[in-house]
Amino acid sequence: MSIAIETRNLRREFNGLAAVDGVSLTVYEGEIFGLVGPDAAGKTTTLRMLSGVMRPTSGELYVLARDVRADPEAIKSIVGYMPQTFGLYGELTVLENLEFYADLYQVPPEVRPERIRRLLAFARLEPFVGRLAQKLSGGMRQKLALASVLIPEPRVLLLDEPTSGVDPVSRRDFWRILYDLNTQGVTLVVSTPYMDEAERCTRVAFMFQGKIIAAGAPDELRKLMRGELLELDTPHERRARSLLADLPGVMGVEIFGDRVHVVVEDARSMIEPICDALVAKGLRVTKIEPIAPGLEDVFVSLLRSPQGA
DSSP states (O other), X not given: OOXXXXXXXXXXXETXXXXXXXXXXXXXXXXXXXXXXXXXXXXXXXXXXXXXSSOOSEEEEEXXXXXXXXXXXXXXXXXXXXXXXXXOOTTSBHHHHHHHHHHHTTOOTTTHHHHHHHHHHHTTOGGGTTSBGGGSOHHHHHHHHHHHHTTTOOSEEEEESTTTTOOHHHHHHHHHHHHHHHHTTOEXXXXXXXXXXXXXXXXXXXXXXXXXXXXXXXXXXXXXOOSEEEEEEOSOHHHHHHHHTTSTTEEEEEEETTEEEEEESOHHHHHHHHHHHHHHTTOOOOEEEEOOOOHHHHHHHHHHSTTTO
């Protein structure tokens, strides 16, 4: 497989502190690559360096075989970058925004109308061409931002938390568009704090405190889970977490929505001791069963372990 992006020991410091600390990763052409982690993990800084917007403090960085550190301008026409806050112009209409970005990217006049028409259809924005950008919903603004980035027809697309603050229906619609782009041969790098979006990616890199702590396909990452997982249904989630934290055989306890996930050495053998410990304190257990770990469980497990920290 051809390599789209390769970094070696990439580092970026601010006032002597490393926001990105020795990141080495490889993204292959045609992938949807997820950069996953919490706020301040270093995702945005990494994408800014990949796009050529920010220079690394040290390390090597290549995009489609171009040395980005030596010549950031060399990737401008082949890489699209959509930051968290994209520069749409609220006082311009949807069509006027796209025409502005066509001017910015110097799209030839003879191909411009057809390209804009195709992008409007692709982003499902045709009914809103005359609407001011500031009057669009959050989901439609994100689709307009994406269409604007696609004006120069980039081969690699970098998206920084593109669905943050967007409603679930718009998130699903946005990902449909990303899948369509990917089937057309566009390589995607998507940063996200959402583990359900990580599941949609070809491969994922977990990022924490400026470092990559694990990378691989979602199924490969699940194999890194240390211990087994029990899901506990109780109306007393927080008390249960507190009580179980010090129970022998329990490696970790986290609340996931209205359920409690308990990491144990042996799931089957721990069901009875956990129930007994909770019932003895007056806590009701509605259901407890072994489950397969999700990516969020794996991420938390890696952070808990000294090897993953």
